[in-house]
Amino acid sequence: MNESSWVIAVNPLDKDLNEAKKEESKWVLNPRSHFRHYYLVYMVVLTFVNLITIPLDMAFSEDMHGSAHTYWVAFNVFSDIMFCVDVGVNFRMGIFSEDGQAILDPKLIRKDYFTSWFVPDVVAAFPVDIIIIIVVSDVQLEEVKKLCRLAFVFLMMVLIWHWNTCVQYFISLMEEFPQDCWVVEKKIENTSIGEKYSYASFRALSQMTWTSFDSPKRVDERWIAIVSMVIGFIMCSAFISCLITAFGSMSATGNAYKINQLQSSTMFKRLPRVLRQRTTAQYKWHWDKQNILDTVSEQLRKDIMAEICSNLLHKDMFLLNKEFTEAILIKLDHEFFNAGDIIIHQNAQPDKMFIIDSGRVLVRNEDFQMELGDGDNIGEIGFLFGERQLATFSALTTCSVFTLSLEDFQVIEKEFPHVVNELREEAQRKKYLK
Numbered sequence: 001m002n003e004s005s006w007v008i009a010v011n012p013l014d015k016d017l018n019e020a021k022k023e024e025s026k027w028v029l030n031p032r033s034h035f036r037h038y039y040l041v042y043m044v045v046l047t048f049v050n051l052i053t054i055p056l057d058m059a060f061s062e063d064m065h066g067s068a069h070t071y072w073v074a075f076n077v078f079s080d081i082m083f084c085v086d087v088g089v090n091f092r093m094g095i096f097s098e099d100g101q102a103i104l105d106p107k108l109i110r111k112d113y114f115t116s117w118f119v120p121d122v123v124a125a126f127p128v129d130i131i132i133i134i135v136v137s138d139v140q141l142e143e144v145k146k147l148c149r150l151a152f153v154f155l156m157m158v159l160i161w162h163w164n165t166c167v168q169y170f171i172s173l174m175e176e177f178p179q180d181c182w183v184v185e186k187k188i189e190n191t192s193i194g195e196k197y198s199y200a201s202f203r204a205l206s207q208m209t210w211t212s213f214d215s216p217k218r219v220d221e222r223w224i225a226i227v228s229m230v231i232g233f234i235m236c237s238a239f240i241s242c243l244i245t246a247f248g249s250m251s252a253t254g255n256a257y258k259i260n261q262l263q264s265s266t267m268f269k270r271l272p273r274v275l276r277q278r279t280t281a282q283y284k285w286h287w288d289k290q291n292i293l294d295t296v297s298e299q300l301r302k303d304i305m306a307e308i309c310s311n312l313l314h315k316d317m318f319l320l321n322k323e324f325t326e327a328i329l330i331k332l333d334h335e336f337f338n339a340g341d342i343i344i345h346q347n348a349q350p351d352k353m354f355i356i357d358s359g360r361v362l363v364r365n366e367d368f369q370m371e372l373g374d375g376d377n378i379g380e381i382g383f384l385f386g387e388r389q390l391a392t393f394s395a396l397t398t399c400s401v402f403t404l405s406l407e408d409f410q411v412i413e414k415e416f417p418h419v420v421n422e423l424r425e426e427a428q429r430k431k432y433l434k
Contacts, residue, residue, distance in 0.1 A: 028104045031094040043086055050079055051159075069273075083125035090121065120162075123155070150243065157235050164204040164228055169196060171220055180217050208232025274338040281336035281400075289333075298330070305329035309402065312355055312375045324412070324419045331408040337395040344379045344393040350386070352403045354378035359399030365391040383409070384420075384427045 029036045057076065090113050095103050103109065172181040177189050182203065188196050203214075207228035216222045262268055262283055268276060293301050306313065306329060313325070332355075337343055343354060346365055354377070361372045372378065372393075378401070382389040413420045 027092055028106060028109065029089075029093050030104065031096055031102050036093065039089075043082075046079060046082060051156075077127075080125070080127035083121075084127060087118075087121050087125050090117070124159070126155075153239055157239060160231065160235065161201070161204060161208065164208065164231070165197060165201040168200040168204050168224065171224060175220075178218070182214065182216070182221060185214075204228060208235070274341070277338060278336050278341075282334070285334040293330075301330050302326045305332065309357070312357070312402070321416060321419045324416045327412050327415065328404060331412065332402040332404055335401050335403055337399040337401065339395055339397050341395045341399075342392060343395060343399070343401070344389050344391075346390070346392040347388045349388060350379055350383040350406065352405045353380050353383040353409070354393070355402045355404070357400040357402055359401070360396040361399060362394050362396050363391045364394070371396065380423075381427045384424050 029039075053075070057072065091110055092106065093109065095109055095112055097103055103112075169183065172178075172183040175181065177184050183189050183196075183199075186199055188199055205211075207225045209232055210229055216225050262280070268279065271279065293304060296304070306326075309329060309332070334357075335354075337359075343361065344350075356372060356374055356376050356378065358374055361376070361378060363370050363372060363378075368391075378393050379389055381387070383406070
């Protein structure tokens, strides 16, 4: 009777406990479910895309403007958020036991994750892009930005090393461990995952750094070694270049030091990104002009400017007279425009003429529109006749342009009046054609 009462009393508790476990397991992804497989495929694809976009971002982020820059930043932030979310999802991702049984107990899953992939996942998911955006927006410390990118390169190198490690072992696994493969020779086919990974990791690193390693006996292992050596050479070269660039610029004096002062100023911090780029480009040009062009002889200054403006010299304006061309070259200034910037507004009173060094410019008014490219003049008709501009000129791409002020042009006109008259006649013909 007492025993029967005890059984009746305990059964409801067991039932409640089972119900509680069942309810808790509802929020755990079954490792055999289709959704888990789709999710893993999605994360693998996202990781692969990041392996492509991270080097592109490091190399070309400064050249992205407008909507392209917005979409690029949005994707990077989205990727960082997804990798952070993935860390949380792994705490609810079912695992398999050694005998192949699905484990859905959150406590066991949590314990297994903490002792396996938690630390690497947190390091990989560290939101570098979000931190860079915060740093650049609020602090404007270029040194911190360079260090973040350097850390990015290092983490990417570690990731490639990890992938190479897995490939080293996977090749032998695919061939079911032939007797002459390195796994059998090291007698590790029946050891723990940690020991296998350690051997494969050492083998991958030895090949990537061109240090001593066992000569592969199989053809596929030889090709893996060759590819690893090439990848390692490229990675080391890229990392050394990044180190030199980052620490060289941080310890530089002169122009680099003054640019750092400019970028740390309160006014500069408050500017939007596109204006900061234009300001920095303009500042670099004026520093070069003041510390190089203004310190050399006039003839050397002409030769330097002729070399800098070599892609302009085949245009009609620079073919009229050699002395006239040299007089213009040494008076030229330089400006930088981002895609979408208005270079000249229609009906504006001209105070300078623009010559495109590189980039594409759209000319547009109520009656026509056209594109201009490298070496073309911008706003020369209004400039030469002192009339209001006939059209709006806007940058279609990042544009580097040389400028000639009205005051400097008037000085040149007094010395070469006949050449300027020829320019006005040519501009008059263009005016009527338009």
